[in-house]
Amino acid sequence: MRARSINRNTGEDRQPSLLVSRTFWFSDVPRLIPVCRMVGHKPVVDGTDTPCRWVACDRCGIRANPQGNLDPALWDIGQPYTGPFNPAEPLSPIVRKQLARKGIKPARASEPGPIPAHPVGTVGGEVHIGKSKWRTVGIDFKVGNCGSEQVLAASLRLGPLGSLYLHTEDHGRWLQRRLNPTGYQSRETGLSYYRGRLSWQVWARRDEHRASDPKWMSGSVPIDPRHYLYGPRKNRMLFQTEKVPAVVRMPEGDTHDVLVHLEKWETRRTRGRARTYWMAQWDCKKGIPVRNHDWKGDETFSSAWTIQGVTPDNPRWPLIIAAAAAEDCSRDRARYNYRAPSEDAA
Ligand SMILES: [Zn+2]
Incomplete structure (x- = not known):
């Protein structure tokens, strides 16, 4: 068994409030299959x-x-x-x-x-200790399907304290074949809190919701008292810029043409004050590869963020969005241990 880890909290994206931010892998971990052995x-x-x-x-x-x-x-x-x-x-x-x-x-x-x-496999994950910019709270557990790259995965997110993500590659196939043997839908069970709402999933399909699903399978309730005092929060888009071409430059040297635009949104409660914010969007027609895969492409096509202080008043906004897209895809590449095609040829 080999262990290896990479410090994620370096360079320009370093978040000083994060004490630890590491991606780790334990490779060549023997599969737990005593009877088969x-x-x-x-x-x-x-x-x-x-x-x-x-x-x-x-x-x-x-x-x-x-x-x-x-x-x-x-x-x-x-x-x-x-x-x-x-x-x-x-x-x-x-x-x-x-x-x-x-x-x-x-x-x-x-x-x-x-x-x-x-058989051996890799168990890996990410650990973040301290305050990060990703401050979600929740816990969940996934049982994959017969095509999953990661058969089991779990996460624990503790807001300002940190978070832990684990995934097991093929470890846990026994469990998957007992609990989720057919189809290509992974199943998730978890509880999370986000923006005043408590959400749950109980053995819910990860990528699909059906009208026939029972109510207990997934849902959410507002637990923010303001919801009951001032009414539900509603968001609407007020304005969007035209789509501007930009280039995402990845650290591996590859470049990708994208279209970027900014959207101005308003959020308000029925009986409350309105607040506006800007969302940055990028869209890549061909997709940006973030994961190596033998039988299906794993590519990121588009994404959206709320970026503080980026408005059309700043003439560099397309460049800022392209840089943020590169950072986001780069984080995914690190998570999936992506190797650029040229590295294979070398
Ligand atoms: Zn066996």
Whole structure:
């Protein structure tokens, strides 16, 4: 097992009120699969509704490597896998990329490879101690789905005291396969407080809400007394600038064309004074890659912030938004341990 951490609280974005701000990883952590280690894996056919079948261990959920590409007409999900295993070594990502550069796309092996006997994975996270500019309060726990990059994740956010985020990569597949075996929706359970509202999720789908969901699954209630005294807070947009082209320059050297604009918003309670603020928005048509992924692109397309003191009166506002976008994407890259394509070639 190897441990490594990076201090996040350096450079221009340093927040002096933060005592600790680190991203950390424990790599090569052995997966906790005592039964599989003792008696071996239990290969079954796994898959999705889109006809796609592969082989994984029924107990620990580890997939064969390569996972295989079985004929859905012959193999049902959950059926014990009795077919052959392909003893060939899977291609490494580097070889795969070198072949791709030459325009060669190796055929996906239809027979599954072996299920790794001594699987390891990375457990990582972020810890912030002290007052930061991200002052949210809450606790949550995610159980991912069969396609999740991080099967389990949890966060504890204590406002001005700090926050802790954890994610487990493939650790916890056993739990995921018991609790959330089908579909591509992760499930979240948590409680949080934001701007006078207490919100909860109980086993709620992370990226989708359905009208048929029971009320207890997710919701929020205002707990700010001003809500009851002065009425609910309403926001409306008063004005927006036209969209201006700008360039986001990432520390890795890549640049991205974006469109930026400012929006002026008003917030007020029914029986209260109005307050206005500016929101900065950026939008990148092609997206800015922030994560390496073999089978889907992970890119950030757009985002919005409230930026203090940036108004159209400052002629440099497009540059300020582009710099903030670079900072935001850069933080995501650090979190996902992103490697630029050129680093692979070197
Ligand atoms: Zn197993």
